[in-house]
Structure formats: structure tokens, C-alpha cells
Amino acid sequence: MKDYFTFLWRCFRVSFVGDRRYYLWMMVLSIISLLGLNAWARQLVYGLATTGMTDQVSWGLYIANFTFLVGMAAAAAMLVIPVYIYRNRELHDLVIFGELLAVAAILMCLMFVTVDLGRPDRFHHLFLKFNFPMSMLAWDVIVLNGYLLLNLHICGYLIYCAYQRRKPSRAFYIPFVFIAIVWAISIHTVTAFLYVGLGGRPFWNTAIIAPRFLASAFAAGPAFLILTLEVVDRFTSYEVPRKAQQTLTKIVTVALLINMFLLGCEIFTEFYTDSAHGASARYLFLGLHGKSALVPWIWTAIGLNTAALVLLLLPASDSLKFVYPACVFLIVGIWIDKGMGLIIPAFIPTPIGEIVEYAPTLNETLVCLGIWAFGLLIYTILVRVTIPVLSGQLTMDTDYSPKFPRRRVALPDRGNPL
Amino acid sequence: MSPEERPPIEAQSEPDMDRRNFLRNGVTAAGAMSAVAAALSPLKDMDPDDLPSVRQFLQKHYREMTPEELEEALARIAEQVQERHGVEAHVTAPEAKDGVEFVYALNLSRCVGCRQCVHACVQENNQSRSPEVQYISVLEMPRGTMDLEQGDCHYDRALVPDEDHFYLPIQCHQCAKAPCVKVCPVGATWTEPDGITVVDYDWCIGCRYCEAACPYHARRFNYAKPSIPEGQVNPDMSYLSNRPREQGVMEKCHFCLQRTREGRLPACLEVCPVGARKFGNALDPESDVAQILRTKRVLILKEELGTLPRFFYYFDERYPRAGSPTQDPEEGK
Numbered sequence: 001m002k003d004y005f006t007f008l009w010r011c012f013r014v015s016f017v018g019d020r021r022y023y024l025w026m027m028v029l030s031i032i033s034l035l036g037l038n039a040w041a042r043q044l045v046y047g048l049a050t051t052g053m054t055d056q057v058s059w060g061l062y063i064a065n066f067t068f069l070v071g072m073a074a075a076a077a078m079l080v081i082p083v084y085i086y087r088n089r090e091l092h093d094l095v096i097f098g099e100l101l102a103v104a105a106i107l108m109c110l111m112f113v114t115v116d117l118g119r120p121d122r123f124h125h126l127f128l129k130f131n132f133p134m135s136m137l138a139w140d141v142i143v144l145n146g147y148l149l150l151n152l153h154i155c156g157y158l159i160y161c162a163y164q165r166r167k168p169s170r171a172f173y174i175p176f177v178f179i180a181i182v183w184a185i186s187i188h189t190v191t192a193f194l195y196v197g198l199g200g201r202p203f204w205n206t207a208i209i210a211p212r213f214l215a216s217a218f219a220a221g222p223a224f225l226i227l228t229l230e231v232v233d234r235f236t237s238y239e240v241p242r243k244a245q246q247t248l249t250k251i252v253t254v255a256l257l258i259n260m261f262l263l264g265c266e267i268f269t270e271f272y273t274d275s276a277h278g279a280s281a282r283y284l285f286l287g288l289h290g291k292s293a294l295v296p297w298i299w300t301a302i303g304l305n306t307a308a309l310v311l312l313l314l315p316a317s318d319s320l321k322f323v324y325p326a327c328v329f330l331i332v333g334i335w336i337d338k339g340m341g342l343i344i345p346a347f348i349p350t351p352i353g354e355i356v357e358y359a360p361t362l363n364e365t366l367v368c369l370g371i372w373a374f375g376l377l378i379y380t381i382l383v384r385v386t387i388p389v390l391s392g393q394l395t396m397d398t399d400y401s402p403k404f405p406r407r408r409v410a411l412p413d414r415g416n417p418l
Numbered sequence: 419m420s421p422e423e424r425p426p427i428e429a430q431s432e433p434d435m436d437r438r439n440f441l442r443n444g445v446t447a448a449g450a451m452s453a454v455a456a457a458l459s460p461l462k463d464m465d466p467d468d469l470p471s472v473r474q475f476l477q478k479h480y481r482e483m484t485p486e487e488l489e490e491a492l493a494r495i496a497e498q499v500q501e502r503h504g505v506e507a508h509v510t511a512p513e514a515k516d517g518v519e520f521v522y523a524l525n526l527s528r529c530v531g532c533r534q535c536v537h538a539c540v541q542e543n544n545q546s547r548s549p550e551v552q553y554i555s556v557l558e559m560p561r562g563t564m565d566l567e568q569g570d571c572h573y574d575r576a577l578v579p580d581e582d583h584f585y586l587p588i589q590c591h592q593c594a595k596a597p598c599v600k601v602c603p604v605g606a607t608w609t610e611p612d613g614i615t616v617v618d619y620d621w622c623i624g625c626r627y628c629e630a631a632c633p634y635h636a637r638r639f640n641y642a643k644p645s646i647p648e649g650q651v652n653p654d655m656s657y658l659s660n661r662p663r664e665q666g667v668m669e670k671c672h673f674c675l676q677r678t679r680e681g682r683l684p685a686c687l688e689v690c691p692v693g694a695r696k697f698g699n700a701l702d703p704e705s706d707v708a709q710i711l712r713t714k715r716v717l718i719l720k721e722e723l724g725t726l727p728r729f730f731y732y733f734d735e736r737y738p739r740a741g742s743p744t745q746d747p748e749e750g751k
Binding site for chain 2: 030034035037038041042044045046047048049051053054055056058059113116117118119120121122123125126128129130131134135136137138141194197198199200201276279346347349350351352353354
């Protein structure tokens with residue numbers, strides 16, 4: 001037990017060690033997090049009136065970000081499946097970065113849900129009277145927290161074993177890895193059902209939402225990991241095999257293709273039928289009765305996703321040169337698609353036909369930025385601590401390497417990617 | 419955590435360095451803590467009165483309270499109303515009666531869109547006046563359609579009814595299969611045995627899932643602290659209905675259960691100048707509503723969603739134009 005606390009203490013200390021760029025990055029994130037905390041404090045005092053939400057559009061940016069991040073968390077499965085089911089070697093050592101991303105993303109999800117509550121002081125009511133299995137939100141609470149625990153266990157166990165320089169016992173983590181694969185699918189499916197189950201919102205009440213959620217998540221999540229691995233490769237001593245990123249690129253491409261196909265199916269159904277059922281879709285893509293706040297957003301998203309797809313399909317993308325901008329495009333595109341494109345239009349028009357538009361306020365935006373910054377802060381620390389442990393620099397016997405691994409001087413025979 | 423304040427990397431042997439590092443760490447920690455404190459500073463504007471009291475924090479769910487605990491809760495509410503509004507309130511918790519299923523019927527041939535029901539409701543049920551929370555939306559519909567999207571709930575006319583429109587008031591439909599009840603993660607909203615869907619305002623966590631689930635746009639959220647001007651508080655209140663609400667919780671029409679469970683009629687019905695609203699016990703065959711459901715042409719809004727509303731619209735058999743004089747067929751016989 002004492003060893004374990006020493007381990008935590010050492011990890012804590014390592015998280016404060018870095019070069020100037022590391023400090024700058026962490027400081028910027030800390031400042032934004034604090035601005036977000038400040039905005040949330042204001043919201044606690046003056047209520048959700050500080051947001052752009054109304055009785056007509058009763059969910060906004062918070063739930064949109066929540067939905068997107070559930071997808072990011074689920075994407076860890078896209079690393080785990082190739083490794084543990086298809087025995088992919090390149091990705092083997094990188095799985096942990098996906099699982100750490102899942103941990104950080106789920107924490108952000110929980111924060112987004114919390115700031116969306118009108119009465120966070122009554123959070124404990126969830127434990128006292130839990131409407132399970134009727135409420136899909138109750139299901140979501142279970143699957144999200146379960147997924148968090150699973151990933152904390154898997155990462156924590158593997159990292160601690162590496163720290164102790166012993167071989168992890170398969171019985172202690174392999175079963176959890178397989179449970180986590182199914183669980184990853186479930187978190188996004190349950191989150192989709194949260195919306196799909198509402199008969200009064202035709203825009204959501206369609207079976208395609210859950211498959212589309214998964215497809216877009218399996219594009220955005222691995223895309224984020226490709227970028228993370230690139231950062232890890234460049235700024236730390238940890239070498240990321242090129243092939244790993246190429247495998248991830250394939251996953252991203254296929255997932256994005258499926259996502260675009262499902263989007264096409266959705267557009268066809270809504271517009272060819274042209275029934276009153278499609279009022280929200282008309283509002284989203286074309287505008288309704290002169291109101292069209294979301295139109296530029298959704299076309300930007302479609303444009304970004306299409307551009308990403310073209311870049312990914314280029315034969316030249318094998319060299320990863322075009323993959324990085326494609327990843328950025330599709331992460332932004334899918335973020336818009338799931339937020340502005342999925343959550344908000346379902347409220348417009350309202351079930352009784354009123355059209356009230358939604359625009360986030362500054363305070364609401366600051367809260368969102370704060371949570372994002374805090375989540376990235378957590379992820380950075382997790383990755384920062386994991387790398388020296390996995391590469392054997394920080395173990396039980398060697399306190400920790402005092403020197404922050406500087407930029408590699410020599411790049412052994414693999415040329416600079418950019 | 420600026421570069422200057424970088425914590426020690428290696429254990430230093432010289433005592434001087436130790437002291438310096440200790441000071442540096444101390445300054446960093448103090449700086450971080452004061453930054454967090456500064457970030458939280460808006461909390462000092464919170465009215466201590468708005469914070470839940472210990473009694474309120476520990477209060478059980480309405481349906482799990484013992485009679486003594488309920489008495490205590492009612493006393494606390496009365497005390498709070500006294501403190502906040504300076505009114506001596508009569509707070510009750512009337513129970514649903516056996517053999518009663520409340521049902522509302524609204525005559526679309528008669529409604530003239532005067533919105534008196536909307537305002538009577540706000541006064542009776544102690545809704546916030548600023549921002550104003552209304553349980554009833556009246557849609558002005560062009561003739562020739564039942565497409566709600568064609569309606570306008572913000573119409574502003576000096577005189578109603580307008581010849582080219584008819585009027586469709588919408589409020590909570592008290593569904594027998596209520597989507598809002600189904601989705602609430604904490605069971606803060608439920609359907610009572612007499613068919614009224616209620617909210618425990620002290621249990622709601624304010625997630626607004628019910629508001630997203632409602633097909634009738636009938637639920638309202640207190641985005642800001644509700645305010646009722648002095649002298650306008652209705653002192654006759656009950657736990658599950660019109661007691662004053664707090665910031666961050668859900669509310670909705672409850673068929674004025676503080677009145678209807680005591681044998682009176684809802685406020686919106688009493689004020690209606692054209693008698694378009696009928697209310698009563700559907701299980702009593704002699705009641706107005708039972709007769710209407712038996713004999714009239716009845717419309718159920720969004721019947722296809724299968725929520726089984728207890729709110730019905732009906733039409734007069736003759737003189738179907740809104741605004742034109744209507745006659746009781748029995749009259750003049």
C-alpha cells in the first residue's frame with residue numbers, strides 16, 4: 001500500500017516536470033480552466049439564465065459537447081479491437097493512450113452533465129432514488145461511470161505493473177479489456193437512445209442515430225489519437241511506430257465513409273419524403289420561415305468532413321502528410337455535426353411549432369472552454385506520467401529521471417514527417 | 419506553475435537550496451489556491467437564503483415521507499414563504515381521492531383566444547412573474563389546418579377573435595403514459611392515482627430531460643430565480659402544486675390540484691369568459707367531461723404518439739365557427 005502511495009506521489013511530481021513549452025501549455029490550460037470555473041460559479045448564482053437556453057431550446061452547448069465526448073471516449077475501443085482481437089502488433093503499446101483518452105473524455109462528460117444541471121446540489125438524489133431501468137439517463141449514468149472505472153482499472157493496473165517492473169497478470173486485465181470493448185459500444189448506443197427514445201422529437205426519433213453516433217465517434221476519436229501520437233512522438237523520447245498511425249488512418253477513413261453514407265441516408269429520408277416530420281431537418285440544412293442560424297454551421301461541417309475524406313482517400317495520405325490536417329478537419333466537422341447539427345435542431349421548431357433560435361452566451365462558452373481545457377490538462381498529465389513509466393525511466397527502483405527528455409537529436413532513419 | 423516556480427527536480431543536498439525550493443513550492447501552492455479562490459469569487463453574490471437549508475437538504479422524496487416528515491416539510495415551506503414573501507401561507511398536501519380520474523375538455527368551437535386563462539393560471543399558481551412562466555400557450559391557427567407549425571403563440575391583437583383564425587390553447591395533457599415521467603432519472607415527476615402528473619420541486623435536479631421528452635411543450639424550467647411581486651402571492655398552496663418554486667427546477671400545469679382535489683374547479687376554467695373549458699371526473703358518468711367524451715366530436719392532439727392524454731379538444735355540433743354566437747341546443751325548447 002505504501003508503495004502505491006509512493007507511486008502516486010512520484011507521478012504527481014513528474015506531472016510538474018517539463019520544458020518551457022510544457023509549462024506554457026499547462027499554464028494556458030490552467031488559466032482557461034479557471035476562467036471556466038469562474039463562469040460556472042456565476043451560473044450557480046444567477047441560474048441557467050446565464051446560458052442561451054430557453055424553455056424552447058432546453059439543451060444547448062453543454063449537452064452537445066457531452067454527446068461528442070462520449071464518442072471520443074468510446075473510440076478507445078478502436079485501438080483495443082485491432083490489438084486484442086486481430087493481434088495487431090504496432091498498436092499494442094499504444095492502446096494505453098486510447099484508454100487514457102477515454103478516462104479524460106468521460107471525466108469531461110461528467111463535468112458537462114454537471115454544469116447542465118439546474119440543481120447540482122441535489123446530485124445525491126441519483127443515489128437515493130434512481131429511475132432505473134425506465135430512464136435512459138439512468139442507464140447513461142451507469143454505463144459512463146462503469147466505463148470510467150473499467151478504463152481506470154486497465155490503465156492503472158498496466159502502468160503500475162510497468163512501474164513495479166513485473167509482467168502484468170493476464171487474468172487481471174484481459175477480461176476487463178473485452179468487457180470494455182462491448183462497454184465502449186454501449187456508452188455511445190445508450191447515449192444515442194437517450195435522444196432516440198423521445199417520440200415527441202421526430203428529428204431524434206429515428207433508428208439511424210445510434211449507428212451514426214458510432215461511425216462518427218470511430219472517426220473523430222482515432223483522429224484525435226493520431227494527433228496525440230504525433231505530439232508524443234515529437235516532444236518526448238517515446239517513439240511511435242509510423243505503422244500505428246497508418247493503421248489508425250485506415251480506421252478513420254472507413255468510419256468517416258460510413259458516417260457520410262449514413263448522413264446521406266438521413267438526408268434522403270427527410271427531404272425526399274418531404275413530410276412535416278422533417279421540419280427540424282429543413283431548419284438545419286435550409287432554414288425555416290426565414291430563420292437559419294444553423295445553416296452555415298451544418299454546411300461548414302459537411303464541407304470539413306468532405307475535405308477530410310478527400311484528403312484521407314488521396315494515395316499520398318500514406319505518408320501521413322495530409323492525414324494531420326484531415327484529422328483536424330474531421331474532428332471539428334464531427335463536433336459541429338453532433339452539437340449544432342444533432343442536439344439543437346431537434347428543439348427547433350418546438351413540438352407545438354414555435355421557432356426560437358439558440359445561440360450560446362459568452363458565459364456558457366467560457367464554461368465549455370473551461371471544461372475542455374481542464375480535460376486536456378488531465379489528459380496531458382496522464383500521458384506525461386505514463387510515458388516515463390512505460391519507457392522504464394520511472395520505476396520502483398529508480399526514483400525518476402531528473403531530466404525531462406529533451407527533443408531527440410537524431411531521428412533514426414525515418415525522416416521528419418512534416 | 420510558471421517556469422520560474424518550477425518545483426525541484428532532484429533532491430538537493432545543500433540546505434540553502436532546500437529552503438529555496440520549499441519557499442518556491444509554497445509560493446506556487448499559495449498562488450494556485452488564490453487563483454482558484456478568485457475564480458470562485460462570484461459565489462459570494464449568492465443569497466444565503468437561496469442555499470438549501472439542512473432540513474431541505476435532508477428532506478426525503480415526497481412519496482417516501484412519513485406523515486410526520488410531511489408535516490415538518492409543510493411547516494418549513496410555510497416558514498420560508500413567510501420569510502421570503504411576508505405572507506402567512508396555508509400549505510397543504512391534499513391526496514388523490516379514490517374513484518377519481520381528472521380529465522379536461524376544451525371546446526375549440528368556443529375558444530376566442532383572449533388568454534385570460536393564461537394569466538389566471540399565473541396568479542393562481544404563483545408562477546414567476548419576471549421572467550414570466552406560463553403553463554398555457556394559446557396558438558392562433560389559420561383556418562383550414564391543424565398543423566401546429568402554422569400557428570402563432572405570440573399573436574398580439576387589440577381584439578380577439580380574429581375572423582380568419584381559430585384558437586388552440588395547449589397545456590399539460592396529463593398523459594396516462596407520460597414520456598416526462600418515464601425519462602426522469604430521479605423519479606422527481608410521477609402520475610398520481612387521480613391522473614395528475616406532478617413534480618416534487620424539492621427533488622428535481624434540473625436536468626430538463628422531461629422538457630425534451632414532452633410532446634406538448636408543457637413543462638417549464640426556472641432558468642432564473644423566480645420572483646413574485648409583493649402582495650401577489652396566493653397563500654392557498656399545496657406541496658405538489660402551487661407553492662413557490664426555486665431556481666433551477668421544473669414545473670408545469672397540475673390541473674390546479676390545490677383546488678380540484680378540494681372540489682373546486684381549475685383557475686383557467688373559472689375565468690374563461692366563453693365557457694370553452696370543462697373539467698371533471700371521467701369516472702363519474704354524470705360529469706360534464708364524461709358526457710362530452712361520450713357525445714361530442716373529440717380531437718386528441720398528437721394521438722399517434724400514444725401518450726394517452728387526459729386533455730381533449732372537442733367541437734360543437736352546430737355553429738362551428740369560432741367567434742360566431744353559439745347556442746345551447748337545449749335553449750329555447
